[in-house]
Amino acid sequence: MADDELEPQSEFEREPVPQRALLGFKSFIGMYAGEHTAGTELMIGPLFVAHGVSAFDVIIGLLLGNLLAVLSWTYLTAPIATRRRLTLYYQLEKICGQRLVTLYNLANGIMFCFLAGAMVTVSATAVGVWIDFPMPGLNDVYPNSLGWVLSVLGVGAAIAVVAAYGYETVSKIANIAAPWMVVVFVAFGMVGFRQFVDVTGTQIRSFDDFWQLASTVIWKGGEPLPGRIRFTFWHVTFFAWFCNMAMHVGMSDLSVFRFAHKSWYGIASASGMYLGHFLAWIAASILYAYQLHLNPNDTNVLPGPLAYRACGLAGLVCVVIAGWTTANPTIYRAGLAFQAIRPQTSRFVVTLVTGMVAAVAGMFPAIAMKLLDFVALYGMLLMPMGAVVFIDFWLIQKLGLHSDYAERSGTNWNWAAGLTWFLTLGTCYCLVQFAGVQIFFVSLPGWFVAAALYVLLSKLVQRRTPQGEIVESSVHSGG
């Protein structure tokens, strides 16, 4: 299959998106709704319960956190995307230089691999419904049975081969499945809630009855499960806000919103946030809370059996498709990131190898069982480059400095951006290790550290460059 067939939006990668190629508001609503109703939602909802969330914290925290995420897309990402209309990678190349972007690609690709591994894990739990083998527990780090290893390898290999061969086909299945998957997620919530009503003998006649059941039986709050920290309102809010930090604050979705007519199209991300990151998380958490209610010792978070108990075969198909259709583009993107480092390697081979690495990662249940921590780490790792893009676009010229410094000075490694990235990550590490700031919150101060560092380091680096070596650019930034 030709490369351009594999990559439907490969055009305009090194030029601004022209007016004729812009997309309508509805395209973004569909894209976000589909992309954020994924297999991993079936892990995240239950993990909230394992972290001991209360009803108020989870419902209001998710409403607020998702609102902050939508606002981040609307006011941070989309305004830059619709003004420059460039991919993140090309914009970073102009600011940071080719070699630094290569390092960024490597970091991004590795994180995508692990994320895809968690999705493979989710799909593999469905196999355990039919074939009896020991499945991993909540606190397992390593694979715990041969059956589990074979099941993950089988699912992972199938996903890898399909990602390498037939990206288009899976992408079509993903589009067809998206509306149906949302419906099945809603069904999980309704079935789980009714099961709670039946098992507790509660009569629901008013909102107060509902809230009584929700706050005293479903999301009781209190002590988390062993090995987990207690999640408060702020944990839930910050997690919902930052779980896609790489995309909004980290500016990955510049590549998406460069196709938008207007920057307010950023609010289309609400479809993904409130269907996937509110409704689906709530529904999945109800199923897990019900499992714990029936047997407090059964702490395993296994989306396959959870979904099968609630909705039968349809639920199980939903788990497989949700994991598969989201692992597929994730592996594909990781492959693209790696291929950018070694462009001479065939995309088929890179995607296949990437998929197998994801499958091996998926064997280790620690990634999926610690998904909340992993997702927070993922956002933190890529966040500093988002701050660099933001400052470079809005502020750097107002301070009398040059934007797109790498392109203008002809360097392939902008030390101001590189050091900003490394020093910010170092600062975040110290805050987590020595100052008691949890990983879920550290990216907020981290962003301001990155912004300040980039300004200071740019002053230092650009002062050392002779003015004659700087080329004036015709592209104006927002400053």
Place this chain on the structure above:
Amino acid sequence: MRAVVQIVSWIACAATLLPPLLFLFGCLKLDAAKHWMVFSTIVWFAVTSLWMGRKQGRFAAPKS
């Protein structure tokens, strides 16, 4: 013809939601709800694949 298969698709989608809704209000047993969901799922995938994302063929989207 495309409009007809689209209507069937959306009915199947609604029919996937209806059984758990009836179970929620105590009008249907869970096992029956599960069976109806499987049936609606099969109809959804079978019919929707005929038109969604099709560029060619009988059920393709009309050209603007």
